[in-house]
Amino acid sequence: MALHPVLAAVTDRIVERSRGTRAAYLARHRAAYRQKVERSQLGCTNLAHAFAAMPAQDKILLKEASRPNLAIVSAYNDMLSAHQPLAAFPAWIKQAAQSAGATAQFAGGVPAMCDGVTQGQDGMELSLFSRDVIAMATAVALSHQMFDAALYLGVCDKIVPGLLIGALTFGHLPAVFVPAGPMTTGMSNDEKAKTRQLFAQGKIGRAQLLEAESKSYHGPGTCTFYGTANSNQMLMEIMGLHLPGSAFINPNTPLREALTYEAALRAVAISAQGERFTPIAEVIDEKAIVNGIVGLLATGGSTNHTLHLVAIARAAGIHINWDDFSELSAVVPLLARVYPNGKADVNHFHAAGGMALVIRELLGAGLLHGDVNTVMGPGLEQYTQEPFLDDGALVWRDAASASHDPDVLRPAADPFSADGGLKLMTGNLGRAIIKVSAVKPEHRVIEAPALVFDDQNAVLDAFKRGELTRDFVAVIRFQGPRANGMPELHKLTPALSVLQDQGLRVALVTDGRMSGASGKVPAAIHVSPEAVSGGAIARVRNGDLMRVDADTGELAVLVPAAEWAAREAASIDLSHKQHGVGRELFAVFRQNADAAEAGAASFRLPDWQE
Known part of the structure; x- marks a missing residue:
């Protein structure tokens, strides 16, 4: 199938936009390909320190430069259901490595926080920046120069993007991402x-x-709604970093264990000493990034990835922006309805045909690049297969020929909608993103007076006092990365949904995040520039007539242009947002954070980004 012309055009534009930075990135990492194995560059004292605690047989192998050593970087903790199953994985990985004549070491752990626990709490203001901490912690784990490939164990919102950004800074190392799976x-x-x-x-x-x-x-496993955590798993699969079909296999099952074991064998096979050297720098390229965007759109995935994918791409020397998302969204059909975009959960989605069917349909429609590198080798076609156990042996079979439940998963020829439901919003407020996969057509255009708030709790207090029983656009400002770390405002969803169900016309506009669970109320989010940087959202006043038009992409305050230009941006005292639950330690992150459309990263990547 020929590529869809829009897919081809957007990809070509990204390639051209990134030509210099991508070339510099590849040059730096290709210089390290197929040199001596990492640990051979260490002195004897260094190496002795690095394997002092290893079993005797492993020490023998680690002394041999011909034997690959795998790094395990894990987000395990036993408080969070999504990461609790990872406790068992290192032992399986080490056993698999040994069976292939290799070794594996637990290189390091990274933090894993849960937006579900911190939602509406002060700790949520560390959430986005935890992605950057995870990226840096990944770099620390790999900095010992002991490893020839790495397995990355993580699931949830900021963890997988952080692990991937960290992995891309070690672009010469092959990488396999290993999921834990959703709870039942x-x-x-x-x-x-x-x-x-x-x-x-x-x-x-x-x-x-x-x-x-x-x-x-x-129970153990990822939350089963289709938020950022499960969008992460979709992305790792469609971008070729998972084993095929492994994203949504439940934890604590024989198939999950077999897939984890096989992931370690795959890491050995794609190491520099293996049969098919495949460094991650050659997997995550412009085509893989575009495939990730398409997968996000076709499945109604998390709006958080309009930040994360940008930051991931930049780590690989690739520049994307919200125009790319919006143009692709116009031609990528919505193939899945998974909560909050429908009633089904990810287990139902997987049973209906899951990622294998989605990838096959998109490839058939010319809406994915099939000619990409993956951890399984060249070509995305092999990701149209599903894993099974046959008398205890792991095998892959072709995906079902049709969806087992067309209320959950549909073919590209008969989608839920002709577009992906993600739009760029522009106007005199700046640029923003809106996701309308779950928003009914009659709620997609809202023209109503603004009610301005500087804190989500103020909205909820007004709701409890009965002050919101009218048409309005809630403008919640000073929620961007430089103001307070850009927390999710998902806590507002129930209240705003109640008002909408009462027949009121309501919308949300914010420079914060709404979350991967953005639902049925129209929400223009990630407004840039943010209020604390003097963005236009700081000029909005109570009673201003506003227009949020998800059909045309208009986001505007309907006041005379001269009056709007003359207004000064409001400012507030944010000192109370700078201490408590560790926020003191993140001042440098807030001070240096990029704009949302640039990925909201708080560090500056090397010279290929300049």
């Missing part, structure tokens, strides 16, 4: 959403809410 299905997402709305209205108490939430989040 609990309370239906529809029932969970209704319970949250009842609590927001004061119709049920905290005990009833906690009981419902406990039935939803009830």
